[in-house]
Amino acid sequence: MAPSGTRGRRKKPAHRYHHGDLRNALVEEALRLIRAEGVGGMTLRAIGERLGVSRTALYRHFADKQALLAAVGQEGFRMLRLATQEAWDREGGGFAGLAAMQVAYVNLAIAYPAHYRVIFGGVVAPEAVGAEFEAEASGAFDVLVQALVSLQKEGLIRGDDPRLMARFVWARVHGTAMLAIDGYLPDDPGAGRLNQHAIGRIRRALSLSPLPE
Amino acid sequence: MAPSGTRGRRKKPAHRYHHGDLRNALVEEALRLIRAEGVGGMTLRAIGERLGVSRTALYRHFADKQALLAAVGQEGFRMLRLATQEAWDREGGGFAGLAAMQVAYVNLAIAYPAHYRVIFGGVVAPEAVGAEFEAEASGAFDVLVQALVSLQKEGLIRGDDPRLMARFVWARVHGTAMLAIDGYLPDDPGAGRLNQHAIGRIRRALSLSPLPE
DNA sequence: ACCTGAACACCGTTCAAGT
DNA sequence: ACCTGAACACCGTTCAAGT
Numbered sequence: 138m139a140p141s142g143t144r145g146r147r148k149k150p151a152h153r154y155h156h157g158d159l160r161n162a163l164v165e166e167a168l169r170l171i172r173a174e175g176v177g178g179m180t181l182r183a184i185g186e187r188l189g190v191s192r193t194a195l196y197r198h199f200a201d202k203q204a205l206l207a208a209v210g211q212e213g214f215r216m217l218r219l220a221t222q223e224a225w226d227r228e229g230g231g232f233a234g235l236a237a238m239q240v241a242y243v244n245l246a247i248a249y250p251a252h253y254r255v256i257f258g259g260v261v262a263p264e265a266v267g268a269e270f271e272a273e274a275s276g277a278f279d280v281l282v283q284a285l286v287s288l289q290k291e292g293l294i295r296g297d298d299p300r301l302m303a304r305f306v307w308a309r310v311h312g313t314a315m316l317a318i319d320g321y322l323p324d325d326p327g328a329g330r331l332n333q334h335a336i337g338r339i340r341r342a343l344s345l346s347p348l349p350e
Numbered sequence: 351m352a353p354s355g356t357r358g359r360r361k362k363p364a365h366r367y368h369h370g371d372l373r374n375a376l377v378e379e380a381l382r383l384i385r386a387e388g389v390g391g392m393t394l395r396a397i398g399e400r401l402g403v404s405r406t407a408l409y410r411h412f413a414d415k416q417a418l419l420a421a422v423g424q425e426g427f428r429m430l431r432l433a434t435q436e437a438w439d440r441e442g443g444g445f446a447g448l449a450a451m452q453v454a455y456v457n458l459a460i461a462y463p464a465h466y467r468v469i470f471g472g473v474v475a476p477e478a479v480g481a482e483f484e485a486e487a488s489g490a491f492d493v494l495v496q497a498l499v500s501l502q503k504e505g506l507i508r509g510d511d512p513r514l515m516a517r518f519v520w521a522r523v524h525g526t527a528m529l530a531i532d533g534y535l536p537d538d539p540g541a542g543r544l545n546q547h548a549i550g551r552i553r554r555a556l557s558l559s560p561l562p563e
Numbered sequence: 564a565c566c567t568g569a570a571c572a573c574c575g576t577t578c579a580a581g582t
Numbered sequence: 583a584c585c586t587g588a589a590c591a592c593c594g595t596t597c598a599a600g601t
Contacts, residue, residue, distance in 0.1 A: 159584095176472070181575065191586050193576080202575065257532055258471050259389065274534070297547070301539065304529070305522075305548045312525025316517070319470055321487070326514065334510070335518045342555035372565095394594065404567050406595080415594065 160198040162188055164208050171209070171251035176260050203265035210261050211273045213252030218277040220245045225284050232293065235284060236336045239310050243332050246314035253318060257311070281307060285343075294343040302343060309335060373411040375401055377421050384422070384464035389473050394418075416478035423474050424486045426465030431490040433458045438497050445506065448497060449549045452523050456545050459527035466531060470524070494520060498556075507556040515556060522548060 185192035
Protein backbone atom coordinates (compact mmCIF):
# COMPACT_ATOMS: atom_id res chain seq x y z
CA MET A 138 0.00 0.00 0.00
CA ALA A 139 2.22 2.84 1.32
CA PRO A 140 4.75 3.04 -1.47
CA SER A 141 7.60 4.69 0.45
CA GLY A 142 7.78 4.22 4.21
CA THR A 143 10.06 1.83 6.02
CA ARG A 144 7.36 0.70 8.43
CA GLY A 145 8.91 0.00 11.81
CA ARG A 146 11.20 -3.04 11.92
CA ARG A 147 10.45 -4.48 8.47
CA LYS A 148 13.51 -6.17 7.10
CA LYS A 149 12.61 -5.89 3.43
CA PRO A 150 12.27 -2.44 1.86
CA ALA A 151 8.61 -1.94 0.98
CA HIS A 152 9.26 -0.39 -2.40
CA ARG A 153 10.90 -3.58 -3.65
CA TYR A 154 8.62 -6.39 -4.75
CA HIS A 155 9.39 -9.67 -3.07
CA HIS A 156 7.53 -12.93 -3.25
CA GLY A 157 6.83 -14.18 0.20
CA ASP A 158 7.19 -17.73 -1.01
CA LEU A 159 8.53 -17.88 -4.53
CA ARG A 160 9.18 -21.59 -4.23
CA ASN A 161 5.51 -22.45 -3.78
CA ALA A 162 4.46 -19.89 -6.36
CA LEU A 163 6.73 -21.64 -8.87
CA VAL A 164 5.20 -25.05 -8.18
CA GLU A 165 1.66 -23.72 -8.48
CA GLU A 166 2.37 -21.82 -11.67
CA ALA A 167 4.03 -24.92 -13.14
CA LEU A 168 0.86 -26.90 -12.43
CA ARG A 169 -1.33 -24.23 -14.00
CA LEU A 170 0.79 -24.31 -17.13
CA ILE A 171 0.88 -28.11 -17.37
CA ARG A 172 -2.87 -28.21 -17.03
CA ALA A 173 -3.41 -25.54 -19.64
CA GLU A 174 -0.71 -26.42 -22.19
CA GLY A 175 0.46 -29.91 -21.35
CA VAL A 176 3.83 -30.99 -19.99
CA GLY A 177 5.56 -29.75 -23.14
CA GLY A 178 4.10 -26.28 -22.67
CA MET A 179 5.52 -25.85 -19.18
CA THR A 180 8.59 -23.71 -19.84
CA LEU A 181 10.70 -21.89 -17.31
CA ARG A 182 10.41 -18.75 -19.35
CA ALA A 183 6.61 -18.87 -19.30
CA ILE A 184 6.58 -19.47 -15.55
CA GLY A 185 8.86 -16.50 -14.94
CA GLU A 186 6.82 -14.25 -17.17
CA ARG A 187 3.52 -15.19 -15.50
CA LEU A 188 5.05 -14.58 -12.07
CA GLY A 189 6.66 -11.27 -13.06
CA VAL A 190 10.07 -12.65 -12.28
CA SER A 191 13.19 -13.34 -14.28
CA ARG A 192 13.26 -16.66 -16.04
CA THR A 193 16.34 -17.64 -14.08
CA ALA A 194 14.92 -16.74 -10.67
CA LEU A 195 13.87 -20.32 -10.04
CA TYR A 196 17.49 -21.45 -9.86
CA ARG A 197 17.58 -19.90 -6.37
CA HIS A 198 15.00 -22.47 -5.25
CA PHE A 199 15.51 -25.49 -7.49
CA ALA A 200 18.58 -27.10 -8.97
CA ASP A 201 16.96 -27.19 -12.39
CA LYS A 202 13.70 -27.82 -14.22
CA GLN A 203 13.78 -31.50 -13.25
CA ALA A 204 13.82 -30.59 -9.56
CA LEU A 205 10.74 -28.42 -10.04
CA LEU A 206 8.96 -31.32 -11.75
CA ALA A 207 9.97 -33.63 -8.90
CA ALA A 208 8.33 -31.21 -6.45
CA VAL A 209 5.14 -31.33 -8.50
CA GLY A 210 5.23 -35.13 -8.41
CA GLN A 211 5.74 -35.15 -4.66
CA GLU A 212 2.65 -33.03 -4.22
CA GLY A 213 0.72 -35.46 -6.42
CA PHE A 214 1.67 -38.45 -4.28
CA ARG A 215 0.68 -36.53 -1.17
CA MET A 216 -2.76 -35.83 -2.63
CA LEU A 217 -3.19 -39.52 -3.50
CA ARG A 218 -2.25 -40.56 0.02
CA LEU A 219 -4.66 -38.10 1.64
CA ALA A 220 -7.54 -38.91 -0.72
CA THR A 221 -7.29 -42.70 -0.32
CA GLN A 222 -6.83 -42.50 3.45
CA GLU A 223 -9.85 -40.22 3.74
CA ALA A 224 -11.97 -42.61 1.66
CA TRP A 225 -10.97 -45.62 3.78
CA ASP A 226 -11.68 -43.79 7.05
CA ARG A 227 -14.97 -42.34 5.83
CA GLU A 228 -16.34 -45.82 5.12
CA GLY A 229 -14.90 -47.27 8.29
CA GLY A 230 -12.76 -49.76 6.36
CA GLY A 231 -14.05 -53.10 5.11
CA PHE A 232 -14.96 -53.86 1.51
CA ALA A 233 -16.79 -50.53 1.37
CA GLY A 234 -13.56 -48.82 2.36
CA LEU A 235 -11.55 -50.67 -0.30
CA ALA A 236 -14.13 -49.73 -2.92
CA ALA A 237 -14.12 -46.07 -1.84
CA MET A 238 -10.31 -45.99 -2.01
CA GLN A 239 -10.37 -47.19 -5.60
CA VAL A 240 -13.00 -44.63 -6.55
CA ALA A 241 -11.05 -41.84 -4.85
CA TYR A 242 -7.79 -42.85 -6.55
CA VAL A 243 -9.16 -43.01 -10.08
CA ASN A 244 -11.23 -39.85 -9.65
CA LEU A 245 -8.28 -37.88 -8.30
CA ALA A 246 -6.07 -38.97 -11.20
CA ILE A 247 -8.72 -37.92 -13.71
CA ALA A 248 -9.36 -34.64 -11.90
CA TYR A 249 -5.62 -33.77 -11.70
CA PRO A 250 -4.11 -35.26 -14.85
CA ALA A 251 -1.24 -32.75 -14.73
CA HIS A 252 0.03 -34.12 -11.43
CA TYR A 253 -0.58 -37.66 -12.58
CA ARG A 254 1.30 -37.26 -15.84
CA VAL A 255 4.31 -35.82 -14.05
CA ILE A 256 4.43 -38.79 -11.69
CA PHE A 257 3.77 -41.55 -14.19
CA GLY A 258 4.59 -40.09 -17.58
CA GLY A 259 8.33 -40.60 -17.36
CA VAL A 260 8.89 -36.84 -17.21
CA VAL A 261 10.87 -36.87 -13.97
CA ALA A 262 14.32 -38.29 -14.67
CA PRO A 263 15.49 -41.02 -12.24
CA GLU A 264 18.36 -38.77 -11.13
CA ALA A 265 15.94 -36.07 -10.02
CA VAL A 266 13.94 -38.17 -7.55
CA GLY A 267 15.25 -37.64 -4.06
CA ALA A 268 14.55 -39.22 -0.70
CA GLU A 269 11.51 -37.01 -0.04
CA PHE A 270 9.95 -38.01 -3.33
CA GLU A 271 10.43 -41.71 -2.58
CA ALA A 272 9.02 -41.26 0.94
CA GLU A 273 5.92 -39.56 -0.42
CA ALA A 274 5.48 -42.34 -3.01
CA SER A 275 5.78 -45.19 -0.54
CA GLY A 276 3.54 -43.33 1.92
CA ALA A 277 0.75 -43.41 -0.65
CA PHE A 278 1.40 -47.08 -1.33
CA ASP A 279 1.35 -47.94 2.37
CA VAL A 280 -2.21 -46.68 2.76
CA LEU A 281 -3.29 -49.46 0.41
CA VAL A 282 -1.10 -52.07 2.09
CA GLN A 283 -2.50 -51.20 5.52
CA ALA A 284 -6.05 -51.44 4.21
CA LEU A 285 -5.38 -54.94 2.90
CA VAL A 286 -3.73 -55.99 6.15
CA SER A 287 -6.82 -54.79 7.99
CA LEU A 288 -9.08 -56.80 5.67
CA GLN A 289 -6.91 -59.85 6.27
CA LYS A 290 -7.22 -59.45 10.02
CA GLU A 291 -10.99 -59.39 9.68
CA GLY A 292 -10.78 -62.62 7.69
CA LEU A 293 -12.34 -61.00 4.64
CA ILE A 294 -9.59 -61.60 2.06
CA ARG A 295 -6.94 -64.20 1.35
CA GLY A 296 -3.69 -64.36 3.24
CA ASP A 297 -1.23 -63.69 0.41
CA ASP A 298 1.64 -61.24 0.84
CA PRO A 299 -0.23 -57.94 1.32
CA ARG A 300 2.42 -55.99 -0.60
CA LEU A 301 1.95 -58.27 -3.58
CA MET A 302 -1.82 -57.90 -3.45
CA ALA A 303 -1.43 -54.15 -3.01
CA ARG A 304 0.63 -53.96 -6.21
CA PHE A 305 -2.04 -55.98 -8.00
CA VAL A 306 -4.76 -53.55 -6.90
CA TRP A 307 -2.48 -50.56 -7.60
CA ALA A 308 -1.80 -51.81 -11.13
CA ARG A 309 -5.54 -52.04 -11.71
CA VAL A 310 -6.43 -48.52 -10.53
CA HIS A 311 -3.32 -47.07 -12.16
CA GLY A 312 -4.11 -48.73 -15.48
CA THR A 313 -7.69 -47.51 -15.38
CA ALA A 314 -6.62 -43.97 -14.54
CA MET A 315 -3.97 -43.85 -17.27
CA LEU A 316 -6.26 -45.27 -19.96
CA ALA A 317 -8.86 -42.67 -19.00
CA ILE A 318 -6.36 -39.80 -19.09
CA ASP A 319 -4.93 -40.99 -22.41
CA GLY A 320 -8.41 -41.08 -23.93
CA TYR A 321 -8.50 -44.83 -24.53
CA LEU A 322 -11.77 -45.33 -22.68
CA PRO A 323 -14.87 -44.43 -24.68
CA ASP A 324 -17.29 -41.98 -23.09
CA ASP A 325 -19.89 -44.72 -23.17
CA PRO A 326 -19.73 -46.70 -20.87
CA GLY A 327 -17.04 -44.40 -19.46
CA ALA A 328 -14.39 -44.69 -16.79
CA GLY A 329 -16.92 -44.59 -13.96
CA ARG A 330 -18.81 -47.70 -15.01
CA LEU A 331 -15.57 -49.53 -15.79
CA ASN A 332 -14.33 -48.63 -12.33
CA GLN A 333 -17.49 -49.99 -10.71
CA HIS A 334 -17.22 -53.21 -12.68
CA ALA A 335 -13.54 -53.54 -11.78
CA ILE A 336 -14.19 -52.96 -8.08
CA GLY A 337 -16.58 -55.91 -8.12
CA ARG A 338 -14.05 -58.09 -9.96
CA ILE A 339 -11.27 -57.08 -7.55
CA ARG A 340 -13.37 -58.00 -4.54
CA ARG A 341 -13.86 -61.47 -5.99
CA ALA A 342 -10.21 -61.71 -7.00
CA LEU A 343 -9.11 -61.20 -3.40
CA SER A 344 -11.86 -63.33 -1.87
CA LEU A 345 -11.15 -66.24 0.41
CA SER A 346 -13.47 -69.06 -0.48
CA PRO A 347 -12.10 -71.83 -2.70
CA LEU A 348 -13.37 -72.28 -6.22
CA PRO A 349 -14.31 -75.59 -7.84
CA GLU A 350 -11.75 -77.24 -10.15
CA MET B 351 29.23 -51.03 -55.60
CA ALA B 352 30.07 -49.56 -59.06
CA PRO B 353 30.37 -45.85 -58.24
CA SER B 354 29.86 -44.41 -61.71
CA GLY B 355 27.84 -46.40 -64.26
CA THR B 356 24.22 -45.74 -65.13
CA ARG B 357 23.34 -49.45 -65.13
CA GLY B 358 20.77 -50.08 -67.81
CA ARG B 359 17.34 -48.56 -67.09
CA ARG B 360 17.96 -47.35 -63.54
CA LYS B 361 15.91 -44.27 -62.92
CA LYS B 362 18.02 -42.84 -60.13
CA PRO B 363 21.57 -41.69 -60.91
CA ALA B 364 23.95 -44.02 -59.13
CA HIS B 365 26.31 -41.31 -57.97
CA ARG B 366 23.62 -39.65 -55.91
CA TYR B 367 22.78 -41.18 -52.54
CA HIS B 368 19.13 -41.98 -52.16
CA HIS B 369 17.41 -43.81 -49.35
CA GLY B 370 15.32 -46.58 -50.73
CA ASP B 371 12.82 -46.06 -47.97
CA LEU B 372 13.55 -42.93 -45.98
CA ARG B 373 10.19 -43.12 -44.28
CA ASN B 374 10.95 -46.41 -42.56
CA ALA B 375 14.51 -45.36 -41.84
CA LEU B 376 13.14 -42.31 -40.01
CA VAL B 377 10.83 -44.41 -37.85
CA GLU B 378 13.58 -46.86 -36.96
CA GLU B 379 16.08 -44.14 -36.15
CA ALA B 380 13.49 -42.39 -34.00
CA LEU B 381 13.04 -45.61 -32.01
CA ARG B 382 16.78 -46.06 -31.59
CA LEU B 383 17.06 -42.53 -30.25
CA ILE B 384 14.09 -42.83 -27.88
CA ARG B 385 15.52 -46.04 -26.51
CA ALA B 386 18.97 -44.53 -26.04
CA GLU B 387 18.12 -41.01 -24.89
CA GLY B 388 14.47 -41.06 -23.89
CA VAL B 389 11.55 -39.35 -25.59
CA GLY B 390 13.07 -35.93 -24.86
CA GLY B 391 16.28 -36.88 -26.63
CA MET B 392 14.55 -37.73 -29.87
CA THR B 393 15.14 -34.63 -31.95
CA LEU B 394 14.61 -34.21 -35.67
CA ARG B 395 18.10 -32.78 -35.96
CA ALA B 396 19.68 -35.85 -34.37
CA ILE B 397 17.67 -38.18 -36.60
CA GLY B 398 18.77 -36.31 -39.71
CA GLU B 399 22.39 -36.31 -38.66
CA ARG B 400 22.41 -40.04 -37.89
CA LEU B 401 20.80 -40.78 -41.25
CA GLY B 402 23.12 -38.47 -43.21
CA VAL B 403 20.19 -36.39 -44.33
CA SER B 404 19.08 -32.81 -43.84
CA ARG B 405 17.13 -32.19 -40.66
CA THR B 406 14.17 -31.04 -42.73
CA ALA B 407 14.12 -34.07 -45.02
CA LEU B 408 11.47 -35.76 -42.92
CA TYR B 409 8.90 -33.14 -43.87
CA ARG B 410 8.64 -34.93 -47.23
CA HIS B 411 7.30 -38.01 -45.44
CA PHE B 412 5.60 -36.69 -42.33
CA ALA B 413 3.55 -33.59 -41.61
CA ASP B 414 5.62 -32.86 -38.51
CA LYS B 415 7.31 -34.47 -35.54
CA GLN B 416 3.97 -35.48 -34.09
CA ALA B 417 3.14 -37.50 -37.20
CA LEU B 418 6.45 -39.36 -36.88
CA LEU B 419 5.63 -40.18 -33.25
CA ALA B 420 2.17 -41.38 -34.29
CA ALA B 421 3.82 -43.79 -36.74
CA VAL B 422 5.98 -45.14 -33.92
CA GLY B 423 2.88 -45.63 -31.78
CA GLN B 424 1.09 -47.45 -34.59
CA GLU B 425 3.97 -49.89 -34.88
CA GLY B 426 3.81 -50.45 -31.11
CA PHE B 427 0.12 -51.36 -31.22
CA ARG B 428 0.81 -53.72 -34.13
CA MET B 429 3.48 -55.49 -32.09
CA LEU B 430 1.10 -55.83 -29.14
CA ARG B 431 -1.60 -57.31 -31.36
CA LEU B 432 0.76 -59.85 -32.94
CA ALA B 433 2.35 -60.87 -29.63
CA THR B 434 -0.93 -61.41 -27.78
CA GLN B 435 -2.55 -63.23 -30.70
CA GLU B 436 0.48 -65.50 -31.00
CA ALA B 437 0.38 -66.29 -27.28
CA TRP B 438 -3.32 -67.16 -27.38
CA ASP B 439 -2.92 -69.39 -30.45
CA ARG B 440 0.19 -71.10 -29.11
CA GLU B 441 -1.66 -72.25 -26.00
CA GLY B 442 -4.79 -73.17 -27.92
CA GLY B 443 -6.91 -70.68 -26.00
CA GLY B 444 -8.46 -71.41 -22.62
CA PHE B 445 -7.19 -70.12 -19.31
CA ALA B 446 -3.66 -71.04 -20.42
CA GLY B 447 -4.13 -68.81 -23.45
CA LEU B 448 -5.41 -65.92 -21.35
CA ALA B 449 -2.44 -66.29 -19.00
CA ALA B 450 0.03 -66.40 -21.92
CA MET B 451 -1.51 -63.26 -23.43
CA GLN B 452 -0.97 -61.35 -20.20
CA VAL B 453 2.63 -62.53 -19.95
CA ALA B 454 3.27 -61.62 -23.59
CA TYR B 455 1.73 -58.15 -23.16
CA VAL B 456 3.67 -57.17 -20.06
CA ASN B 457 6.93 -58.65 -21.35
CA LEU B 458 6.63 -56.83 -24.68
CA ALA B 459 5.98 -53.51 -22.93
CA ILE B 460 9.02 -53.98 -20.71
CA ALA B 461 11.19 -55.11 -23.62
CA TYR B 462 10.14 -52.14 -25.81
CA PRO B 463 9.58 -49.27 -23.38
CA ALA B 464 10.25 -46.71 -26.12
CA HIS B 465 7.24 -47.85 -28.14
CA TYR B 466 5.16 -48.14 -24.99
CA ARG B 467 5.96 -44.66 -23.75
CA VAL B 468 5.07 -43.14 -27.08
CA ILE B 469 1.67 -44.84 -27.04
CA PHE B 470 0.79 -44.27 -23.38
CA GLY B 471 3.00 -41.41 -22.24
CA GLY B 472 0.86 -38.63 -23.64
CA VAL B 473 3.52 -37.76 -26.19
CA VAL B 474 1.28 -38.10 -29.24
CA ALA B 475 -1.10 -35.16 -29.32
CA PRO B 476 -4.77 -36.03 -29.88
CA GLU B 477 -4.73 -34.09 -33.16
CA ALA B 478 -1.96 -36.30 -34.53
CA VAL B 479 -3.75 -39.63 -34.18
CA GLY B 480 -5.34 -40.57 -37.48
CA ALA B 481 -7.68 -43.33 -38.59
CA GLU B 482 -4.83 -45.83 -39.10
CA PHE B 483 -3.59 -45.28 -35.58
CA GLU B 484 -7.05 -45.86 -34.12
CA ALA B 485 -7.52 -48.97 -36.25
CA GLU B 486 -4.23 -50.42 -35.02
CA ALA B 487 -5.18 -49.61 -31.41
CA SER B 488 -8.61 -51.22 -31.57
CA GLY B 489 -7.14 -54.19 -33.43
CA ALA B 490 -4.91 -54.92 -30.45
CA PHE B 491 -7.86 -54.50 -28.07
CA ASP B 492 -10.05 -56.84 -30.14
CA VAL B 493 -7.62 -59.72 -29.67
CA LEU B 494 -8.40 -59.58 -25.97
CA VAL B 495 -12.14 -59.17 -26.50
CA GLN B 496 -12.24 -62.19 -28.81
CA ALA B 497 -10.32 -64.29 -26.30
CA LEU B 498 -12.86 -63.45 -23.58
CA VAL B 499 -15.78 -64.20 -25.92
CA SER B 500 -14.20 -67.58 -26.62
CA LEU B 501 -13.85 -68.29 -22.89
CA GLN B 502 -17.50 -67.31 -22.41
CA LYS B 503 -18.57 -69.74 -25.15
CA GLU B 504 -16.73 -72.52 -23.37
CA GLY B 505 -18.56 -71.62 -20.18
CA LEU B 506 -15.33 -70.84 -18.36
CA ILE B 507 -15.96 -67.21 -17.36
CA ARG B 508 -18.90 -65.05 -16.42
CA GLY B 509 -21.26 -63.59 -18.99
CA ASP B 510 -20.65 -59.88 -18.44
CA ASP B 511 -20.14 -57.49 -21.36
CA PRO B 512 -16.89 -58.83 -22.86
CA ARG B 513 -15.69 -55.34 -23.77
CA LEU B 514 -16.08 -54.23 -20.16
CA MET B 515 -14.17 -57.26 -18.90
CA ALA B 516 -11.53 -56.72 -21.57
CA ARG B 517 -10.98 -53.17 -20.33
CA PHE B 518 -10.66 -54.50 -16.78
CA VAL B 519 -7.97 -56.98 -17.86
CA TRP B 520 -6.31 -54.36 -20.08
CA ALA B 521 -6.15 -51.90 -17.19
CA ARG B 522 -4.44 -54.55 -15.07
CA VAL B 523 -1.73 -55.49 -17.61
CA HIS B 524 -1.27 -51.85 -18.61
CA GLY B 525 -0.89 -50.76 -15.02
CA THR B 526 1.63 -53.49 -14.32
CA ALA B 527 3.63 -52.64 -17.43
CA MET B 528 3.67 -48.92 -16.69
CA LEU B 529 4.67 -49.35 -13.05
CA ALA B 530 7.50 -51.64 -14.17
CA ILE B 531 8.70 -49.18 -16.84
CA ASP B 532 8.50 -46.27 -14.42
CA GLY B 533 10.61 -48.17 -11.88
CA TYR B 534 7.90 -48.37 -9.20
CA LEU B 535 8.18 -52.15 -8.86
CA PRO B 536 11.09 -53.30 -6.72
CA ASP B 537 13.47 -55.83 -8.28
CA ASP B 538 12.48 -58.22 -5.53
CA PRO B 539 9.86 -59.72 -6.01
CA GLY B 540 9.93 -58.10 -9.45
CA ALA B 541 7.42 -57.61 -12.23
CA GLY B 542 7.45 -61.28 -13.22
CA ARG B 543 6.24 -62.60 -9.88
CA LEU B 544 3.67 -59.81 -9.59
CA ASN B 545 2.40 -60.74 -13.04
CA GLN B 546 2.05 -64.41 -12.07
CA HIS B 547 0.17 -63.44 -8.91
CA ALA B 548 -2.08 -61.09 -10.85
CA ILE B 549 -2.85 -63.73 -13.49
CA GLY B 550 -4.14 -66.01 -10.75
CA ARG B 551 -6.23 -63.20 -9.24
CA ILE B 552 -7.65 -62.26 -12.66
CA ARG B 553 -8.71 -65.84 -13.32
CA ARG B 554 -10.66 -65.85 -10.08
CA ALA B 555 -12.03 -62.37 -10.75
CA LEU B 556 -13.59 -63.56 -14.00
CA SER B 557 -14.70 -66.93 -12.67
CA LEU B 558 -18.28 -68.13 -12.85
CA SER B 559 -19.10 -69.87 -9.63
CA PRO B 560 -21.00 -67.89 -7.03
CA LEU B 561 -19.32 -66.96 -3.77
CA PRO B 562 -20.85 -67.34 -0.33
CA GLU B 563 -22.32 -64.26 1.40
C1' DA C 564 9.68 -35.25 -56.64
C1' DC C 565 12.95 -34.81 -53.32
C1' DC C 566 16.27 -32.47 -50.63
C1' DT C 567 18.99 -28.38 -48.88
C1' DG C 568 20.61 -24.12 -46.09
C1' DA C 569 19.45 -20.06 -44.05
C1' DA C 570 16.32 -17.91 -41.11
C1' DC C 571 12.84 -17.50 -37.38
C1' DA C 572 10.99 -17.93 -32.95
C1' DC C 573 11.58 -20.74 -29.43
C1' DC C 574 14.05 -23.57 -25.30
C1' DG C 575 17.16 -24.63 -20.53
C1' DT C 576 21.21 -23.22 -18.36
C1' DT C 577 25.42 -20.47 -17.10
C1' DC C 578 27.52 -16.54 -15.35
C1' DA C 579 29.23 -11.98 -14.34
C1' DA C 580 26.97 -8.18 -12.47
C1' DG C 581 23.81 -5.59 -9.65
C1' DT C 582 21.32 -4.52 -5.03
C1' DA D 583 20.80 -13.54 -0.12
C1' DC D 584 18.31 -12.86 -4.04
C1' DC D 585 17.51 -11.47 -8.64
C1' DT D 586 18.79 -9.78 -13.40
C1' DG D 587 20.27 -9.55 -18.52
C1' DA D 588 23.16 -11.10 -21.88
C1' DA D 589 25.07 -15.04 -23.91
C1' DC D 590 25.42 -19.94 -25.31
C1' DA D 591 24.06 -24.11 -27.31
C1' DC D 592 20.13 -26.12 -28.31
C1' DC D 593 15.07 -27.02 -30.50
C1' DG D 594 10.89 -27.52 -34.46
C1' DT D 595 9.32 -25.41 -38.48
C1' DT D 596 9.05 -22.43 -42.74
C1' DC D 597 10.50 -21.26 -47.14
C1' DA D 598 12.93 -19.86 -51.24
C1' DA D 599 16.19 -22.25 -53.84
C1' DG D 600 18.54 -26.06 -56.00
C1' DT D 601 18.60 -30.60 -58.80
